[in-house]
Amino acid sequence: MSIACKNMLSKVMFTLFVVCNSESSAEHNFTYNGFRSANLSLDGVANIAHNGLLELTNKTKLSIGHAFHPARINFKNSTNGTALSFCTSFIFAILSDVPALKGHGMAFVIAPNLELRGSRADEYLGVFNPINDGKSTNHIFAIEIDTNYVPVFNDINDNHVGIDINSLSSDVTSSAGYYDDNNNGAFRNLSLFSGKAMQIWLEYDGLNKKIHVTLAPIKVAKPKIPLLSLARDLSPILDEFMYVGFSAATGSSLSSHHYVLGWSFSISGQAQELNISQLPSLPHIGPKKRSMVLTVVLPVISVVMFVLVFTYLAFLIRRKRKFAEVVEDWEREYRPQRFKYKDLYVATKGFNDEELLGSGGFGRVYRGTLPNSKIEIAVKRVSHESRQGMKEFVAEIVSMGRLRHRNLVSLLGYCRRKGELLLVYDYMPNGSLDRYIHGQPKVTLDWKQRFQVIEGVALGLFYLHEGWEQVVIHRDIKASNVLLDAHFNSRLGDFGLARLYDHGADPQTTHVVGTHGYIAPELYRAAKATTSSDVFSFGAFLLEVACGRRPIEMNADNEEINLVEWVFAFWRKGQILKAADPNLGSSKHVAEDVDLVLKLGLLCSHIDPTARPSMRQVVQILERDSPLPDMSSLGLSFKTLKFAQGFEDITMPYPSSSNSGSKLTGSSTVSDILLSGGR
Template identity: 60%
Template sequence: MKFRPLFLSLLVLVFVWSVASQESGFTYNGFQGVSLTLEGISQITPNGLLMLTNQSRQQQGHAFYPFPLQFKNPSDGNVVSFSTTFVFAIISQYPDLSGHGIAFVISPSRGLPGALPSQYLGLFGESTVGRSTNHCFAVELDTIQSKEFFDIDNNHVGIDINDLKSFRSAPASYSMDHSGGRWQNLSLISGKQMQVWVEYNGLNTQINVTLAPFNVPKPDISLLSVSYNLSEIMLDTMYVGFSSSTGSVLTSHYVLGWSFELNGPAKALTLSQLPKLPRVGPKQQSKILTIGLPIIVPVSVSIAVLGIIFIVRRKRKFAELVEDWELDYGPHRFKFKDLYIATNGFRDTELLGIGGFGRVYRGILPSSRIEVAVKRVSHDSRQGMKEFVAEIVSIGRMRQRNLVRLLGYCRRKGELLLVYDFMPNGSLDKFLFNQPMCTLNWSQRFRIIKGVASGLLYLHEEWEQTVVHRDIKSSNVLLDSEMNGRLGDFGLAKLYDHGTDPQTTHVVGTVGYLAPELIRTRKATPCSDVFAFGAFMLEVACGRRPIEPQGSAEDLILVDWVFSCWSKGAILETVDPNLGSTTGYVVEEMDLVLKLGLLCSHTLPSARPTMRQVVRFLAGDAPLPDLSSPLGLGVSGLLGEGFDDFATSYPFPLDKTFTQSSIAESLLSTGR
């Protein structure tokens, strides 16, 4: 008899497991009172709409059914048949532009680790996209053409398997013609309700995706129909839900109803019971105003005159320079009025710093409350402005964790305003020079060096075009809230297609970081960026600027000084004294950084490593080459070939008794 309680407990557990295992589906005609797992900015509105994203820039939202579902048949390990249908709507502030789309997703967990907004749709991130370990299946309703993922257009439906490079995709459309000859296009960002059906047949491993307008019966012809065995990627139990993201355009993504079923077709939604979308367009005019208008006309005339005067003055105050070619860049252009309000009228209290090309202000955008940094750059000439803005907009599409995002721009009268992400800890140089407020330890410095190297590798090789930054230095490396280094200030960056030859241009940059060949060729290349990165590594490790105007002739130029110490077998004597003795840093890491800085500073571009090699050296994935052979380094290299051309740009005496010190002093006096 004493075994009876144990037997009864086991019986109850078996019963509970049996009931849970029979959970095969659900139907939501609206989401009022429904318990979903919400992440990001997703929410359920009071009238029962599932709002995945609101009108916020660069955000993401997730919504998942809270319980896992048994997708695999225990007897054979194959994914069983399943079906889902849902009604969605995408409402954008512009009729022709949107902030990315919605994805129905089946995932091993309700969280999507490392997921990013914008083109990543909140599904994956830079380090997870394309990995087989994701075990994710998704159907995307994508409203932006991301070339890096080979999207067919900016209005398509795609089947994604562990990746955002769709396994199969098609333009958003539907057909009620059984012959398949007439397809009618649908605009995903029309703001209208549409219905989607996603079906998987476990027997013949067939995936069908169908799209149709609201209130139109399900078409017999699927928009996408492919054969793929999901048993190869899905786990035994999975979660189902939605993911969505926004970019630079204010967009809201809604799901109005959702039905899901295992081992059978999803139950049809009762469309008449679905919640209503928010009103789109201008509100109706007040009746009180309509009735009272004839009475207040005499008073309103005088008020109108004063108002016109006020408006004219205000328009002059916030006047912008907009040309026809800029209409294509609408989502990337900020209103001067918004930037003026964000920075409190560009008051000195909001001033973050003053550089060689303008002032930088802290601001909070009035619409989204996003904290930004606004750089005011003067431009007296319109020559090349169209090409420059095109490059600014192109750079604004880059996404990498070690780059400061360039959110957009504004043009007004004689100035250009560039809008960046705000970095709360400011620039790195403030933590290295002139009695810093606090000293960065070696672990932080080494992490910053590796982070900037990763960002440069992305610019040089991993983005859709080659980007040469042209102004790498500690003052252009900004620190986020966790003291991670991010390369910023893309005002001088140049872009060109991979495999092509960069165009000749003006020599720009900062003295001490300029590669010697720039004076001769006037072509900025990844090699010239590597030279500047070498100088950057040395200043972080040594706590000194590339050129010290107060230094002696022997240690005036940082690269030459480090090289001299290395040649005497005493390279660690150059370490920043603020780091203390060898107990304050990892000797092997410091030795690597100093020697790699020298290698990157070689006067011969062909002798410098690529940024991919630099990243491998810093990660310990490859040994550093032997530096036993003599190196041509630093400003000394300017004394060789191309020196005459350099002299025409930086005037100093061309006599036979000049020294490196006199050259450096002249360079410093001319600035950039």
Template identity: 60%
Template structure:
């Protein structure tokens, strides 16, 4: 046989040999199982790391940061470039520990990415996936499943506890509230992602039906038969031949610890089951810590009693100290235990409520800056006097409910503490203080027009969320510049929910006492005493004029026609001198059409007839340019002509004495 023929015969053997080695190499890396991560080689960056117990920790107590963890080598998801994406599946166990039980963060994702270097992505609601410049680009080739514990309007989130499917963007193509459908009774059961409890996820893609399923359940619960999310997606144009698999996580103004306990993955088959018994233990939860405190509190009085017999002096010292940090506890408060702060903790955080920690004094209490001893988180503590027990249970229940609100333009209410004659409300700390100081203080730097507009829009978004975006309707009842706080990025965040009231969607609000601030109270409150979303809109209108005009809603020292801000702006509008009401400190640094819009919108919102005012949804549409501001007519903007208009049949508004109206409104 010739040499050339011999070489030709050997070629298939060589090709077969190398093909066999390639298949062997691929089969070795197309699946893996980690029952804990001790000694595991993962590609980590940012906040991600592996704890000594073997937990994969994606984030820590650092805020406004992100973490990434990837399987170190890419996996082949297509048999050839022309083929569809191969079926794959994964399962993992996770747990999320927030800094406070009532405060979520941005969340985490399971992701398929063409690169394991996502360090150019952004934290916060971008989830460490993308950034503002590449968000939504088809060239990203990213597929992710997000587990989000923060409500973000920018991400079009449905709530602050959801699971979503993300394609090339932080905005989910499809999302739903976290939970599972019980195989036992077919009922859907909610799961709280930031509960600190371990949960298991199953993610599967079927190449034949192009079916993408996400299933969630508590740990030790068998995989439910009904998937939480199920979507038909052709992944061929999204997933490339070779992709990295892993996790991303991000935190924002608050932090959360995102842990992965175990993880398995397989291409072209079912992911291997995890050995749940071998998963590493989670850190001690705050609930466990509180249980230990309760056990200790049962034995401590006995020990003190023995100590009393030894020395009377020690008894006196201990009694004095106990009285100093005494709190008011009742049985009904057990339902709210996880939202209650120990008084001693708040006392320590504020250095005993010293004057140098005083942030401000309002009509309903003093506010102090504090740093929580354990977490080093900055908070604002408001001390409110209360003497009557009547309605206290309902009031605390509302406080706890309000603490569940999640929106980037609301100041987070973290919890409460109750002592005899005193209620303490704990809020997220805003480093730049109140908007009032920037508008009315001569020592503060003047806000430019772009910042004022940014703050106005932010407060509008937050108020729309209160009225329409939560489980219940929330009436704030005290919207004004002093209750708008500024975060580190000078975003406006509506705070101080001490007067807020809640009622169910579709239900009529109950009659209540007329409370609030003069200059912001809607005129109908004088006769009906029922707060509504419309009365909030009236106050928002006065707030808009505060921001644009740079003056308070009521200024008694000015001439009579200039004392009431809404009246003064209205009068100038009728005279054709509307622009003369703007804050003189603005100079020429503003857009005239924007100035015109905000001033007229303020008058529109502060219309004396509730039915004529816009909803906050309409307000945000007008601010965003998605809707036009209706034309204003003189009699539509001021209550001085209401009586005559009622007589003409222009309105069904029941006219009342103008003096009474003026007293209650201004």
């Protein structure tokens, strides 16, 4: 080969070497001053606006938005396996259409994959879910920017920043703010929910194993003192190659807009400074600016109208005092939002019969639309003759008023006026599950939808038993108390019979209540409701959904047919799938799911409370994180499953909805007609 050819080959190889190294460096170091031309990996409702603004969430409730840099980044030294130093900076803003109502937060995330599989909305920020939160196998590092207070995660308030490692229970957290270099390092509070842009700097020192997080307003230089510092080696947490990006989520009743304006990242070096002048602008919130004409005319109008306005205000004050509502002591401690009677009257068109969803022994339920927010609601107007009465009304206020979960019907507020009791709930357009299984509906639920309903109720019940500050025993789990939203997601409702007690405390003895066929056998003996008695009711519910039959039905000879015993007979013959609803389909996947649900229903319906699984175990079994126990080893027999024979009927506070011929009538329980979308 000639010398000229050799020189030419050397130049080509050198050029390829430079290009390859340049591309590798580009994957590990990048800067986005706006995202108009960015090739991000977007998931969920995340979107890049026409001006280059990265919008992680929008008005959609219970939604998740993910935005990741598309290329994997090498976070470890391949020789010794130690985590490399890295630095990132980004500018964000959190806005709301209703500034007084806070939604949920967002997070900067380093994760092993782009999908964040199984992540949930609400307080989980689209990063974790109730099952994997806290697991060391997650390999997730995040900076939490949260505007919601969740006691389960040990949050300090509803305006904090935290360093999260494999869990939303932060390793270290602080109220949002910064240390002012121009005022001797004095701490300045910041409101994450102010709608103003702010900048975060995250630095990891791989040599000294330290993490620093700094927060400041967009036009303030990076403070010398970080907001958060944590001595932690990230080598066991991070994989060799990881993805970096953002996650945000909205809730079931409140939502926020989460935006990222610019982002810079670097491995083993300082991240490039963002150019504020090139960043996209945030959307306008709040009222529009007044015109010059109004600015000039307004003082004149104010002088002219002063006497009239003063007189009118005096009239309003006198009127408010005259019709002031009495607030009792228990309401001061527990009350959620209190609605004005006038607003509910307007929302329901004067409680017009055209807006009537249904009625029962407790009173009537109306559909309405709040005049200002246009939010659809359901208003339960309790009658004076109601057997539910003040005691149960207070129980719903106390229990439901503070419960927040995507699979529970939210109690938005209440109203009391001249002895009338009114409860305001989220409106569920698809009504109760009962009518889709037993009411001969025009629209039926396939197995995928039914399994989704089962999972939702299980997660809601798990939250009641273990996820809240107190243990909540529902005591009336059944298909008619499961409501379906617009997307057929399930919400457990009707907390009129609920009982609360502290974790670790012994439940108190009470009178037996519930619906025949769902009541655990030990309640007839001890009259003490527990989480195990709720699990029994859930077992009957599982069989009801999978078989399309009620827990108790009458045969041609007017004899009771017990669903648990009926399914058990098929299981004993090794033919349990013959008990399933024939409308569910016959694919292999459906058969496996139905087989699991039927066996789990029998297990939850065991006569021995100690043999039943907890709701935590039920969720793990449904999500395939834990195997179903060997049924033959649990001592199941026809004798042990004859759970309700020989007991006399008891008087129920709310009659059962069995044999309901219509989609709304035939029941006096709240949720049989509450929030139903039917007419």
